[in-house]
Amino acid sequence: MGELAERLRSELDRYSPGEKLPSSRALVERFRVSPVTVSRALALLAAEGLVVTRPGAGAFRARRPAPAAPGGDTSWQEVALSADGSTDLVPRSVDASGVLVSLAAPPPGVIEFNGGYLHPSLQPERAMAAALSRAGRRPGAWGRPPMEGLPELREWFARSIGGPVTAAGVLVTSGGQSALTTALRALAPPGAPVLVESPTYPGMLAIARAAGLRPVPVPVDADGVRPALLADAFRASGARVFVCQPLFQNPTGAVLAPDRRGEVLRIARAAGAFVVEDDFVRRLVHEDAGPLPRPLAADDPDGVVVHVCSLTKATSPSFRVSALAAHGPVLERLRAIQIVDTFFVPRPLQEATLELVGAPAWPRHLRAVSAALRARRDAMTAALRLRLPGLALPHVPSGGYHLWLRLPEDTPEAALTAAALRAGVAVTPGRPYFSAEPPAGHLRLSFAAVAGAEEIAEGVRRLRAACDDVPG
Numbered sequence: 242m243g244e245l246a247e248r249l250r251s252e253l254d255r256y257s258p259g260e261k262l263p264s265s266r267a268l269v270e271r272f273r274v275s276p277v278t279v280s281r282a283l284a285l286l287a288a289e290g291l292v293v294t295r296p297g298a299g300a301f302r303a304r305r306p307a308p309a310a311p312g313g314d315t316s317w318q319e320v321a322l323s324a325d326g327s328t329d330l331v332p333r334s335v336d337a338s339g340v341l342v343s344l345a346a347p348p349p350g351v352i353e354f355n356g357g358y359l360h361p362s363l364q365p366e367r368a369m370a371a372a373l374s375r376a377g378r379r380p381g382a383w384g385r386p387p388m389e390g391l392p393e394l395r396e397w398f399a400r401s402i403g404g405p406v407t408a409a410g411v412l413v414t415s416g417g418q419s420a421l422t423t424a425l426r427a428l429a430p431p432g433a434p435v436l437v438e439s440p441t442y443p444g445m446l447a448i449a450r451a452a453g454l455r456p457v458p459v460p461v462d463a464d465g466v467r468p469a470l471l472a473d474a475f476r477a478s479g480a481r482v483f484v485c486q487p488l489f490q491n492p493t494g495a496v497l498a499p500d501r502r503g504e505v506l507r508i509a510r511a512a513g514a515f516v517v518e519d520d521f522v523r524r525l526v527h528e529d530a531g532p533l534p535r536p537l538a539a540d541d542p543d544g545v546v547v548h549v550c551s552l553t554k555a556t557s558p559s560f561r562v563s564a565l566a567a568h569g570p571v572l573e574r575l576r577a578i579q580i581v582d583t584f585f586v587p588r589p590l591q592e593a594t595l596e597l598v599g600a601p602a603w604p605r606h607l608r609a610v611s612a613a614l615r616a617r618r619d620a621m622t623a624a625l626r627l628r629l630p631g632l633a634l635p636h637v638p639s640g641g642y643h644l645w646l647r648l649p650e651d652t653p654e655a656a657l658t659a660a661a662l663r664a665g666v667a668v669t670p671g672r673p674y675f676s677a678e679p680p681a682g683h684l685r686l687s688f689a690a691v692a693g694a695e696e697i698a699e700g701v702r703r704l705r706a707a708c709d710d711v712p713g
């Protein structure tokens with residue numbers, strides 16, 4: 242986004258004061274970025290007084306030049322941040338856009354089908370507030386916690402993961418993103434390949450690339466990752482790590498089939514590799530789902546699995562408490578990296594977690610979310626079948642917060658995403674979920690971040706209008 246703002250800033254002189262700038266759609270197509278990136282870049286220039294945006298009319302060069310930014314000349318930083326003299330085989334690239342899509346608030350009036358967290362009305366706001374205030378008064382709450390986390394909290398995580406996992410094998414971490422970063426940094430040196438599902442969570446691809454790792458995609462089908470291709474990928478790449486979401490995979494919603502679970506662990510073990518299990522939405526199971534499979538870590542006596550789970554998805558993006566669980570010498574490596582990078586999770590937040598998950602409101606909250614997500618999923622699938630029968634919905638998930646749609650062959654994904662934003666609905670394009678060339682265009686539609694069924698119906702109606710607007 243900063244890069245785009247910089248490009249636009251440098252081109253502003255081409256326009257006379259008051260002149261209209263190219264449309265958001267034209268900018269999306271020209272710079273090959275998402276509509277959200279364009280709207281944030283324009284917002285940045287507007288905040289600097291260089292551009293004026295008028296809803297419905299577009300963006301215009303400001304009439305009066307803004308006063309020069311305070312401070313000195315920071316242009317030297319462009320050289321410093323790019324002139325990398327290292328001989329790394331895999332250049333590091335730091336790009337937060339894939340993550341920001343599900344974190345950034347859309348422009349006012351736009352329906353948020355691209356959110357990655359629960360709508361405030363579904364968050365346990367009162368229970369979290371009560372937990373935090375009780376936590377702040379607990380004896381020692383503001384002192385230093387043990388580096389690995391509070392023993393009772395490690396115990397709670399170990400119990401909820403199950404199997405051979407014990408409190409001694411759990412580290413309390415600061416959200417799934419940070420736990421995944423710790424795991425990848427601990428397990429793979431810069432330049433190493435890391436096997437990833439295809440498609441997969443762009444935030445994890447961003448972590449890998451920022452650590453100088455080389456993501457190698459392994460295709461996923463309706464039953465999760467395909468074991469024969471996983472074995473091939475280990476052989477071809479020599480990777481020592483595979484990152485997997487066995488439950489309600491992001492974005493496909495697939496659950497790793499029972500007969501593949503043992504196979505995946507055996508293949509990784511034979512390759513001398515770790516499986517990073519990102520169990521990110523176990524608590525967002527829908528009301529009508531059958532019994533859930535255990536985490537892979539619960540069936541792994543040999544320490545193949547490094548397990549990641551987080552509480553943010555079932556609470557709020559700000560409730561950044563998660564866990565890493567592992568078994569064997571790798572635990573010490575994870576612990577060391579976590580301490581070097583972040584020290585520890587603030588003790589009041591750990592105490593608040595214990596208060597929250599121990600309160601009677603917690604199971605009630607999880608049941609309510611489970612029912613609401615099922616109703617929203619059904620509302621969205623029904624609206625899509627009614628208004629957009631041409632979009633393929635290969636799998637209706639029984640957990641998680643989104644649907645994954647395949648676009649007809651000739652529908653341009655970027656143009657449709659831009660048209661949707663113009664029509665008043667923000668959707669997530671499929672491209673960032675693929676670490677190599679995607680087999681088809683896709684959209685991911687989230688039903689958790691909107692206010693309810695009415696907004697879902699209206700969002701799908703707007704998406705239909707956008708589809709009508711796009712050639713293909």
Ligand SMILES: Cc1ncc(COP(=O)(O)O)c(C=O)c1O
Pocket residue numbers: 343357415416417418419442444486491519521551552553554558563
């Ligand atoms: C698959 C997956 N893993 C991990 C995360 C990180 O979430 P958090 O850091 O909020 O726990 C996300 C967030 O969208 C995700 O989709």
